[in-house]
Amino acid sequence: MAKNKRHKYERVRHLPNVIFSGSGEVPAPGSQPWYRGRFAGMEKVLELGCGKGEHSLGFAAANPGKLCVGIDRKSHRMCVGAEKALDLGLENVLFLRARIEQIKWFFVEQSIHEIWLTFPDPCPKTRTIKSRLSAPSFLDVYAGLLVPGGIVHLKTDSDMFFDYTRTSVERWGGREIAVAMDMHGEDFNPPAAGKVISAYENAALLRGTPIKYLAFELN
Numbered sequence: 701m702a703k704n705k706r707h708k709y710e711r712v713r714h715l716p717n718v719i720f721s722g723s724g725e726v727p728a729p730g731s732q733p734w735y736r737g738r739f740a741g742m743e744k745v746l747e748l749g750c751g752k753g754e755h756s757l758g759f760a761a762a763n764p765g766k767l768c769v770g771i772d773r774k775s776h777r778m779c780v781g782a783e784k785a786l787d788l789g790l791e792n793v794l795f796l797r798a799r800i801e802q803i804k805w806f807f808v809e810q811s812i813h814e815i816w817l818t819f820p821d822p823c824p825k826t827r828t829i830k831s832r833l834s835a836p837s838f839l840d841v842y843a844g845l846l847v848p849g850g851i852v853h854l855k856t857d858s859d860m861f862f863d864y865t866r867t868s869v870e871r872w873g874g875r876e877i878a879v880a881m882d883m884h885g886e887d888f889n890p891p892a893a894g895k896v897i898s899a900y901e902n903a904a905l906l907r908g909t910p911i912k913y914l915a916f917e918l919n
């Protein structure tokens with residue numbers, strides 16, 4: 701393992717804004733830090749597969765009254781975002797190292813206002829379809845966590861993943877609220893949080909790939 705990566709694995713363990721799913725018993729969802737103290741009354745926004753947390757940091761900076769929780773299974777990536785949040789003094793962003801398959805263990809039913817899927821891995825192979833973050837089993841979990849009228853937002857550079865998600869949402873019984881085939885194009889005014897551009901997104905834009913955007917409700 702590269703030295704830099706190994707250092708991040710070590711450093712991230714000591715950051716006060718990173719929570720680890722751990723391997724032992726999971727505390728009751730309502731006792732997690734995002735439901736306690738000054739976070740208790742704040743609207744909550746989740747970024748699933750946050751990587752280095754660029755979107756989470758952008759959401760938090762643009763929405764000081766909301767709490768953003770960036771979630772990823774790769775702790776060395778979120779180390780970058782978590783350290784930056786501390787440097788910037790951003791107090792309304794936390795990170796959770798967990799698999800998205802586990803998130804219902806960490807959040808109370810009907811307590812999340814928005815879920816962002818920012819450039820999820822497209823999982824193109826047939827044997828990995830169930831791992832797509834908009835597969836029906838994930839939509840079931842999101843529907844349980846969202847408040848009534850809560851919204852799921854998707855940003856992706858993958859046509860395949862975009863089309864798959866639209867079909868998945870329709871079959872599930874969800875409702876599209878907004879669709880853009882080129883969210884940075886002239887005809888679309890994305891929600892403020894959608895204007896944050898991560899390094900991954902920037903690379904897609906430099907290749908000339910339009911960024912697709914979808915917002916949908918599940919309840």
Ligand SMILES: C[S@@+](CC[C@H](N)C(=O)[O-])C[C@H]1O[C@@H](n2cnc3c(N)ncnc32)[C@H](O)[C@@H]1O
Pocket residue numbers: 748749750751752753754755771772773774777798799800801818819820821898899900901
């Ligand atoms: C393509 S990267 C995008 C990162 C970031 N959202 C961005 O826009 O730069 C996808 C991220 O999703 C994470 N991921 C994929 N599947 C996951 C899962 N089931 N549970 C947790 N994280 C997952 C990966 O570790 C990776 O960091």
